[in-house]
Amino acid sequence: MDVTLKKHVKLRSTVYKSYVIRLYGGFPAVANVKSTIMAVLVVLLVVSTIQASDWPQFRGPNRDGKSTETGLLKKWPEGGPKLLWSVDGLGEGYSSIAVAGGLVYTTGMIEKEGVLFAYDLDGKLKWKKTYGPEWRASTPGTRAAPTVEDGRLYLISGEGAVFCFDAKTSERIWTVDAKEKFEGQKTSWGISESALIVGDNVICTPGGKDIAMVALNKLNGQTVWTSKGLSEESSYCSPILIERGSRKLIVNMLAESVVGLDAGTGEVLWKEKEFGVKAINPVSPVYYDGCVYSTSGYDDGGMMLQLSPDGAKVTRKWDDKTLDIHHGGAVLVDGYIYGANWKENPKGDWVCLDWNTGKVIYETKWNGNKGQIIYADGMLYCYDENTGDVALVPATSTGFKPVSSFNIPSGGKKNKHWAHPAISDGRLYIRYVDTLRVYDIKRE
Numbered sequence: 001m002d003v004t005l006k007k008h009v010k011l012r013s014t015v016y017k018s019y020v021i022r023l024y025g026g027f028p029a030v031a032n033v034k035s036t037i038m039a040v041l042v043v044l045l046v047v048s049t050i051q052a053s054d055w056p057q058f059r060g061p062n063r064d065g066k067s068t069e070t071g072l073l074k075k076w077p078e079g080g081p082k083l084l085w086s087v088d089g090l091g092e093g094y095s096s097i098a099v100a101g102g103l104v105y106t107t108g109m110i111e112k113e114g115v116l117f118a119y120d121l122d123g124k125l126k127w128k129k130t131y132g133p134e135w136r137a138s139t140p141g142t143r144a145a146p147t148v149e150d151g152r153l154y155l156i157s158g159e160g161a162v163f164c165f166d167a168k169t170s171e172r173i174w175t176v177d178a179k180e181k182f183e184g185q186k187t188s189w190g191i192s193e194s195a196l197i198v199g200d201n202v203i204c205t206p207g208g209k210d211i212a213m214v215a216l217n218k219l220n221g222q223t224v225w226t227s228k229g230l231s232e233e234s235s236y237c238s239p240i241l242i243e244r245g246s247r248k249l250i251v252n253m254l255a256e257s258v259v260g261l262d263a264g265t266g267e268v269l270w271k272e273k274e275f276g277v278k279a280i281n282p283v284s285p286v287y288y289d290g291c292v293y294s295t296s297g298y299d300d301g302g303m304m305l306q307l308s309p310d311g312a313k314v315t316r317k318w319d320d321k322t323l324d325i326h327h328g329g330a331v332l333v334d335g336y337i338y339g340a341n342w343k344e345n346p347k348g349d350w351v352c353l354d355w356n357t358g359k360v361i362y363e364t365k366w367n368g369n370k371g372q373i374i375y376a377d378g379m380l381y382c383y384d385e386n387t388g389d390v391a392l393v394p395a396t397s398t399g400f401k402p403v404s405s406f407n408i409p410s411g412g413k414k415n416k417h418w419a420h421p422a423i424s425d426g427r428l429y430i431r432y433v434d435t436l437r438v439y440d441i442k443r444e
């Protein structure tokens with residue numbers, strides 16, 4: 001059981017106990033054992049319907065765009081769910097948010113410097129921290145989402161520096177300029193990788209010659225391993241951690257390939273060439289049942305890789321040209337892959353593929369635009385990157401049929417609604433440039 005889950009179980013046990021004691025003034029006051037048991041069962045039934053969970057990193061607890069929360073609205077009121085709070089002044093950026101330990105984190109660029117923000121769950125600013133130069137070239141602003149684990153926050157800047165902060169106080173614990181230290185190759189759009197925590201290490205992709213990926217000790221930033229023999233440049237992707245047999249692997253998309261590395265040593269186990277040559281592969285791979293799905297925009301398409309039982313080799317299972325996701329992410333639900341394709345950028349369709357065969361189940365227009373996608377409680381949350389519309393769509397292979405939608409105002413800014421939404425404790429978080437909005441999506 002990981003640290004986060006242990007804390008969650010301990011917290012919920014405490015809630016149950018304290019709630020019963022408050023109800024009955026302490027266990028001795030309860031008339032008999034039978035009534036005590038009934039009281040506890042009632043409390044468990046009530047509290048267990050609240051499936052609160054943190055969203056501590058890019059695309060959720062498992063980096064797959066999915067929340068396990070239940071009890072969420074199946075249809076929104078006219079005009080959208082209730083707005084709980086919003087904040088402005090985050091600066092330039094497309095960073096998604098992280099929610100962990102009762103705080104909400106995101107970043108923005110103000111006067112060419114990156115700033116890390118922490119808010120409480122009511123939208124009150126707890127602290128903000130300037131951490132150094134941010135990406136100022138093509139499409140300036142912050143990129144990566146913070147990653148929070150065990151009281152520390154990890155962040156990779158658009159310039160390729162890796163930071164570790166105390167998540168409660170903002171104190172900087174260590175910094176490593178990974179791009180400079182490992183001679184990272186220049187990218188057109190800056191480093192957009194969100195840090196991945198694997199055991200005692202932080203994984204990042206500076207894209208250096210013979211050192212495409214590295215592991216840094218999460219406590220002090222010291223180098224643990226480098227991926228020798230892997231020389232491809234970083235390609236804006238946030239890697240994932242998977243387990244196959246007894247082995248843990250880091251799976252990532254680089255400029256030309258999908259790669260699998262041994263998580264403990266950095267050994268390159270396999271490498272499969274992608275379709276295109278544009279070196280823009282921002283979509284995190286999706287893993288399930290021994291298979292890895294990867295996809296890339298610009299008419300490249302996607303592919304399914306079958307891993308050997310020990311994870312040391314892959315074979316190509318199928319290819320697809322329809323779901324070429326630009327950077328909006330993919331989700332897997334009940335054997336189907338959902339996402340939005342590139343198709344005549346900035347346009348695009350919303351697509352459903354069969355996980356096992358790659359067969360196109362549907363391809364449907366919605367607003368005529370592509371966008372971001374996440375999932376919770378049987379529903380897809382789709383965020384149009386050009387109009388700012390947010391749709392609630394049943395996750396079903398019978399078709400793309402929104403039941404509700406509302407709009408995130410652009411405020412006169414360019415329509416680049418690129419930050420991925422997040423869900424935590426019945427709340428929908430949506431970042432748009434310098435604004436964060438938080439909506440209540442719990443069923444009453």
